[in-house]
Amino acid sequence: MNIGITCYPTYGGSGVVASELGRCLAQRGHTVHFISSSLPNRLMELGERIFFHEVDAMDYPLFEYVPYDLALATKMVEVAQLKQLDLLHVHYAIPHSISGYLAREMMRPRHLPLITTLHGTDITLVGRDHSYLPITQFGIRQSDGVTAISRFLREATLKEFCASCDIRVIPNFIDPERVRRFFSQEIHQRFAPNGEKVLVHLSNFRPVKRVHDVIRVFNLVQKEIPAVLIMIGDGVERSNAQYLVRELGISPKVFFVGMLGMVESYLSICDLMLLPSQTESFGLAALEAMACGVPVVATNVGGLPELVTPETGELFPVGDCEGMAKGALIILTGGKLEQFRAACRERAVKNYSSDNIIPMYEDYYREVIDRGAR
Ligand code: GMT
Numbered sequence: 001m002n003i004g005i006t007c008y009p010t011y012g013g014s015g016v017v018a019s020e021l022g023r024c025l026a027q028r029g030h031t032v033h034f035i036s037s038s039l040p041n042r043l044m045e046l047g048e049r050i051f052f053h054e055v056d057a058m059d060y061p062l063f064e065y066v067p068y069d070l071a072l073a074t075k076m077v078e079v080a081q082l083k084q085l086d087l088l089h090v091h092y093a094i095p096h097s098i099s100g101y102l103a104r105e106m107m108r109p110r111h112l113p114l115i116t117t118l119h120g121t122d123i124t125l126v127g128r129d130h131s132y133l134p135i136t137q138f139g140i141r142q143s144d145g146v147t148a149i150s151r152f153l154r155e156a157t158l159k160e161f162c163a164s165c166d167i168r169v170i171p172n173f174i175d176p177e178r179v180r181r182f183f184s185q186e187i188h189q190r191f192a193p194n195g196e197k198v199l200v201h202l203s204n205f206r207p208v209k210r211v212h213d214v215i216r217v218f219n220l221v222q223k224e225i226p227a228v229l230i231m232i233g234d235g236v237e238r239s240n241a242q243y244l245v246r247e248l249g250i251s252p253k254v255f256f257v258g259m260l261g262m263v264e265s266y267l268s269i270c271d272l273m274l275l276p277s278q279t280e281s282f283g284l285a286a287l288e289a290m291a292c293g294v295p296v297v298a299t300n301v302g303g304l305p306e307l308v309t310p311e312t313g314e315l316f317p318v319g320d321c322e323g324m325a326k327g328a329l330i331i332l333t334g335g336k337l338e339q340f341r342a343a344c345r346e347r348a349v350k351n352y353s354s355d356n357i358i359p360m361y362e363d364y365y366r367e368v369i370d371r372g373a374r
Helices: 013-027 068-083 093-107 133-142 151-160 185-191 211-224 238-248 284-291 321-333 337-352 354-371
Strands: 002-006 031-036 050-054 087-091 114-118 145-148 167-169 197-203 227-233 254-258 272-275 296-299 313-316
Touching: 002 013, 002 068, 002 093, 013 031, 013 050, 013 087, 013 114, 013 284, 013 354, 031 068, 050 068, 068 093, 087 093, 087 354, 093 114, 093 133, 114 133, 114 354, 145 151, 145 354, 151 167, 197 211, 197 284, 211 227, 211 238, 211 272, 211 321, 238 254, 272 284, 272 321, 284 296, 284 337, 296 321, 313 321, 321 337, 337 354
Parallel strands: 002 031, 002 087, 031 050, 087 114, 114 145, 145 167, 197 227, 197 272, 227 254, 272 296, 296 313
Antiparallel strands: none
16 A cells, blocks of 8 residues: 555654554555654654655745645645555644645545544643634544544543544554563663662653653652652653752752653663653553563553553552552562563563554555545
8 A cells, every 4th residue: 555644753652653653564565655744753764665755834924823734735635646645644633634634625536535543632632622622523524534542532532522433443552573671781770870770751741741740759769769760751841840850859860861762772771660641542651661571650541541450550540649659669679570571561562562553554544445435
């Protein structure tokens, strides 16, 4: 198949999933055309059968905001015609499903099937805002196929956006060959020279991730056992988090390493992931940690209960920092860390391997293409 993929190229789960999907599809013989404002972060290199088409959105003094959505729709049509795309697969409803819809309409009478994958905040946060709700609803209804990354997200979408919509659940995934534990003594030594337990948080540091809670939980943990915390990622909450770290006097134990292209080498030296999100439709960061044999302490929200089981970690109410700290200490010092590690890897590979999930996308693509125009 010739597949067009659009996603946010910045640091965020939807861009990671879209990039990995494109990479895996190309490995399986499909040709993938990324259409985006810049090369997605995690794509790094293009490789065989993967192409990138940059959206140029011209600015003009009259515009208060550059109409990127329109430039994107235009580029989608250009690529679809030039490369004979079989379908467009857009990630994150806002505004990509609308640009995809415009592209499809511009292509008529040829039908260019449009699939939208919902990732989370496009439904649970941004899409619910009255300024975007009707257009998000429209984008979902107009798509030829819609997928959601967890059962939770499917239910939330049916409840609040479109009760009669047909939404397929296709969960986040990892390539088990690439996302696996390869312990580097050198990296471990850099952060935990005295054998401290290594806790980790990985996110885009947006308010929804409750980065403050990560610091508070870690502060309680480090009072009980020798421990360090690695903070991977970047975003608006980073400076507030760094301020709190200084206030608590734990700066020497907390490392902000910024955005990383390859997270596996860091996750592989860690003992526990903290993910105290306000809402989390799936929790790709937790899955990546699990694939590297790292158990998870998180909040019992959204799709996290579908991913994190009692064998692979523990879930707590949002804001329950004491509970999360206690849970973390039990996992780290209860003598079962190796058991947790093995269960994490096993669950990640058995349930969320790209070998199982990519065919679900392929089947869905064929189904939507065969269905034709509605
Ligand atoms: O808002 C974000 O956290 C970013 C967002 C994205 O679309 O980049 O992440 C969402 O998509 C990920 C990949 O499908 C999911 O694993 C995350 O759980 C989800 N984030 C939230 O629901 C908060």
